[in-house]
Amino acid sequence: MIAVPDVATLRAMDPKALNRLEKDVADQFMGGLAWGSALWGLGNLAVWLSLWPLTIMGILPLWAAFPIATLNVMLCYLPSHEAQHRIYAREGEPLFWLNELVGYLSTIPLVLPYQVARLTHYEHHTHTNDPELDPDIATKSNGPWHLIFKSIVNRQPGAKAGSAYGETLARLGTPEAQAAGLQALAAQLGYLAVLFGMAWTGHALEAALIWWLPRHIGVTYIQFYLSWAPHHPGTGKGRYKDTRAFRSAVGNIGSMGMQFHIIHHLYPRIPLMRTPAAYWALRPILEARGCDLERL
Amino acid sequence: MRKVLGGLFKVMPLLFGLGFLAPLIAQVLTLTGWALPGGVAPLAVGLAIGGIWGGVATLTGRWL
Numbered sequence: 001m002i003a004v005p006d007v008a009t010l011r012a013m014d015p016k017a018l019n020r021l022e023k024d025v026a027d028q029f030m031g032g033l034a035w036g037s038a039l040w041g042l043g044n045l046a047v048w049l050s051l052w053p054l055t056i057m058g059i060l061p062l063w064a065a066f067p068i069a070t071l072n073v074m075l076c077y078l079p080s081h082e083a084q085h086r087i088y089a090r091e092g093e094p095l096f097w098l099n100e101l102v103g104y105l106s107t108i109p110l111v112l113p114y115q116v117a118r119l120t121h122y123e124h125h126t127h128t129n130d131p132e133l134d135p136d137i138a139t140k141s142n143g144p145w146h147l148i149f150k151s152i153v154n155r156q157p158g159a160k161a162g163s164a165y166g167e168t169l170a171r172l173g174t175p176e177a178q179a180a181g182l183q184a185l186a187a188q189l190g191y192l193a194v195l196f197g198m199a200w201t202g203h204a205l206e207a208a209l210i211w212w213l214p215r216h217i218g219v220t221y222i223q224f225y226l227s228w229a230p231h232h233p234g235t236g237k238g239r240y241k242d243t244r245a246f247r248s249a250v251g252n253i254g255s256m257g258m259q260f261h262i263i264h265h266l267y268p269r270i271p272l273m274r275t276p277a278a279y280w281a282l283r284p285i286l287e288a289r290g291c292d293l294e295r296l
Numbered sequence: 297m298r299k300v301l302g303g304l305f306k307v308m309p310l311l312f313g314l315g316f317l318a319p320l321i322a323q324v325l326t327l328t329g330w331a332l333p334g335g336v337a338p339l340a341v342g343l344a345i346g347g348i349w350g351g352v353a354t355l356t357g358r359w360l
Contacts, residue, residue, distance in 0.1 A: 157309045158357015185301065192308075196315035204320035205327070212316070 001028065004281065010288035022285045026267045029278040034087050034271040038098060041079025041106030048072035048109050051210050056203060066209040072109055073218025077117075077226065078256055078272055079106040084118040085268045109211070110218060111191045115180035119172060120165045125268065128242035129234050135168040139227040140234030147228045151220045230261035236292070239266065244292035245279065252276060259296055262286065309359065313350020318342035 002025050004010070010018060051069055054060035082088060083103030089095035103114040120135040127133035129140075138154050138161035141147035154161035166184070169177040191211075198207035228234075229246055236242045243265040248255035260275040263282065270278050279286075279296075286293060304311075321342035325332070332341060353359045 152360070156358045156360070157353055192312070192315070199316045199319035199323075202319075202323070204316070204323045207316070208320055 001281065004284050007284050007288050010284055018285065022282065025281050025285065026270065026278060029270045029274045033095065034082055034273065036273055037079045037082045037271065038088055038102050041102040044072055044075045045105050045108060052206065055206050055210065062205060062209050066214065069210040070214040070217050073214045074221045076106050076109045077222050080114060080117060082272060084121050087269065087271050110215065111187050113180065113183035113187045115176065116165055116169065116184045119177055119180050120168045123168050125265065128265065129231060129237055135164045136227045137234065138164055139223045141228055147224055148220060151223045225255045225258045230258050240289045240291050244294060245296040246294045247296045262291060307354055309353035310350040313346035314343060317349065318346035321345050
């Protein structure tokens, strides 16, 4: 491990030397195959899919399936997020198929197509906290309860926030973005077809408690911890100001590692499970740079 | 195609009310064993509530 000097020394360092030191420290946490996240994404999907036959055949009661399904939706985004940043493998590498497999499959419970998530997420990184260009800016809120309220309001049929990803894809205008738009349409129609089909064949409660309601709860959770909390108050601009470190009331696992999301924005190719270690290694540098590290 | 899909999504809350909420309400009523006045079928109640709620959501742009 590279030794990092104290904050006072770092503040007095030549900017170029500080940049080089920061990059060298960060580089130590990149590389290798993130097997844990890949298994998480595919295993989580397998559990969620198994809930359907298990409840329909009466093997698992619905009251037990509902919290499992809710957890599945809450858990399904991050493995795909790793794929969006090519953490498992890059184009041209032998395991790129695994990257794409996890990317495409893991967010099925969330009804968020991989390419839509990838392209809009890159725009979020490029324009974090920009009121016009950040596709996730609608989660900007005054506090946790305001975020929960806004998350529900943003999902109403006439809400402007509901079209943010579509508008981002239209603004990009590339063939890739157009294809992603079609995938979003197909996913939405497929989701509704399953809900309607299940409901009219006597399985409305299963559809409601394994997909519809868990998805609403999961979206609120994901917006809370993956979008709102790390960027609050949502006004900072620039590499060291647009994302913060924070101490979560539900701990690092309960917030799915998002306490250290600042590391992800600085170095998106550091795997999620290494961001806590990378944070502690980089913390003096972040402090010297004036980052918002709250009480963490 | 774009027009058809655009129109479909404009009335999606109404379709959701009839296509999903109606049978869901009917199934809940049946499971809870509520005796409806006049022997009204649970599905009729579901269609009425789901249709009205979905219709209002289509017009106002809000479910709540």
